[in-house]
Amino acid sequence: MILFEQPWFLLSLLALGFLFWLYLRQPRRQKQIVSQVFLYLRARKEILTRFHRLRFFRNMIFFLQCLAVLLLGTASALPLTGFYPLLGYRAVLVLDSSLSMMTQDVEPNRWEQARERARQLGRNLLADGGEVALWELNQDPHLVLDFTLEANDLDRALNELAPSFSACTPAELLLERLDRWAGERMLTVYLISDMAFEIPPAIRISHLALRPQPIGTPCGNLAIVDAGWQLDRLWLKVANFTNQPRTVQLQVGGNILILNLEAEEIGSLEFQQPRTASLLPISLMEEDALPWDNRLDLTLPLPPRVLLISSSPFLESALEAAGNNVVTIGPEDYRSEISADLIIFEDFLPSSLPARPMLVIHPPMNNSFFAWTETATLVIPQARTDPLLRFVDLSQIRFLRVPSLDPPAGLVPVVLGGETDILWKGFLNNQKIALLAPNLSSSSWPLEPTFPVFLANVVRWLMEDDLLHSTNDAQSGILIEPFNPSYQGRGTPWGLYGIDRADGLSLYTVAQPNEQESNLQILADVKQFGIRSAPPDLLRPITAAFLITALIVFALEEVLRKRYG
């Protein structure tokens, strides 16, 4: 299988159609005035005997032209071989083989339908470049087929699967299994079952991409089909499978929400995220015959735990207004062991920087990281376009005094100030850091509405999973050290391991840090993470091979064309 870095260049193969058109077209013979034809007539008998050979070579010329266009088009699309740029899509097909799957309400029975569903689902996933594993869910849930890229393996496993069809309580077993998969990112679990059980609320399904695939006769007519959140807004989708309009009552936490649905309509509902809840149970007030889709437990994102070492009331109030969980301490109480998602230092820096994302505001004069001795006065900020300054207008802000900092490499200025810059961001010792040079009391900015917006931007940026922060420095053959700041301490086993451009291709490898390098798995290609791909390398071996072959074909075609017209 050949994949292409620039697949749209394959459109150039449409030129083949033009070649076919030219070939099939009967061109008029070129008219030429000559002084005599009787010598041509004498020679014609000889020429006619060569007609078939001439036609063969003309067909050969046409074939070579097509081949050359095909090769050039393929080469221009920059073919990739040698690895499969997976889409990072891993799926586990969980096949319920409990006794209820023997029900014959569908032909031939639910189990055969489930097996066929798994086969189709697996093929589609594998065709998209995913990895698929197969589990059997019964009294003894077990792995039937480990992650594979091959559809044949899945087919074989499904064909050879001989379920025991024992009575069991899949919900508890599923809970146990899902708990084991809970830590894995980019893993989707397809539960192919008749759903003759209720998924316990304790299963944190919103943390896990659990996709039920119901088998058998539908016995429910209302369902919560999807839910999620964006910023502080939650949304919910409810389906009405009946042919009658319905008014649905939903219990969201302690509140009752009402949604009117037309027949066979999927309606959506938005509401404000509760400030304190981290697990939000949602259920339909009206139960139907299929209870599993009447409930949903939405796990909400926890607010960042911000450790604020500052005495400024502006900072604390602004951070809390943005929904952060703020703990404020004085410099004398700071210990590196204090757990926090990010730390904000104001007028203080410890002797060693913590291994956390941080915002440093007005570092002290004699610190060992951002030393400064001079102060610029009346600095007018000039903001660059940056996510930190989204919705932040600094045009009216003036800073009376700004320390002339000399930040270390790795930080880039975001707000310029003429004699000295005001705001930097970047990475230091593999940690995200934002650095605000001026003292907050030197301007009226903390009193402006843009200040809490700025802080919210800083917190969002510091908490982002910017896994690919160092790709700008990536060079061919350089292996970047394991680094995943956002997931440190959260128990996730996955992280960005490094970038390898040794062979001219950009690969992002993801590994479990506690495993050996041999267990590295290629998870995603460069584009998935939004990094600009390496410039097209025409000398990449396979591209060069296509080009050289095309040139040889062109040369051969030219020789034949000269010889046989």
Place this chain on the structure above:
Amino acid sequence: MPLSTEPFPGFSEALLRHLARFRFRLRPGLPGRGVGEHLVRKGGASVEFSDFRTYSYGDDFRLVDWNSFARLDRLFVKVFRDEEGFVLHLLLDRSRSMDWGKPNKWQFAKRLAAALGYVALSAFNWVTVQALPDSFFLKERRGRGMIPMFFQFLDRMPVGGSLDLSAALEEYARTHVQPGLLVMLTDALTPRGVETGIKRLLARGHQVVFLHILAPEEINPSTLGDLELEEVEWRDRLEVSLDSFASRTYRYTFQNWRRELEGFCLSHQVPYFLLPSDQTVEDVLLKRLVGVLLG
């Protein structure tokens, strides 16, 4: 003496001076006409000594070789060669097939005919021009004074018409009984051939010279591909597909045809010259015809 009037287009004064020094090499026994600068074998009144013969009654006493009489006591008279003129027949093919090729065969043939006619007229010989097809004819002219008119006639002669060359030669042999040096300037591109016509001319006592004028593209065609050929003279059409092999086959056929023509000419003691039109008249005269036709 070079001509003081305007020379033929493309001719330089130097070339004309060069041409004026040439004389035609004629076949022994070719009938002459009038007094000229061409020495013939038979006795005459020139200063060129030829032989002695025994005195007979009525011989001019001024021709008696008295030295021989003193030694041998017999009378001998000296015989001198005669100087006669001859007729140069220029048969110029002006059919449409001649108006073809790069360089144009017709222009080349006219320049060559002009040069040959100039050589003849400079030596006080007779020159007659017959265009084939025969709507243009220059009656026999003699002397250098006729050179401007001769040049003008050639220069104004148009090209055109279709020609059965063999029949035209037969007709010429029938109507022009005065034998002389007959130079054919033609491409001979006629399916019927020229052999019969040449035989008729030879039978009339002409000394025939065949100047075979062809364009380089006719000798070695370079155009390949699917072609619809249209003959310029007879408008015959032929569809051919020429690749390198077909082109080679054509060249082979052409060479066979040319060899047949050359073989016929040699077997009938007709000097044959294949003259590609990309040659210059100077080269043709100085390198090809000198020693055979000119001396």
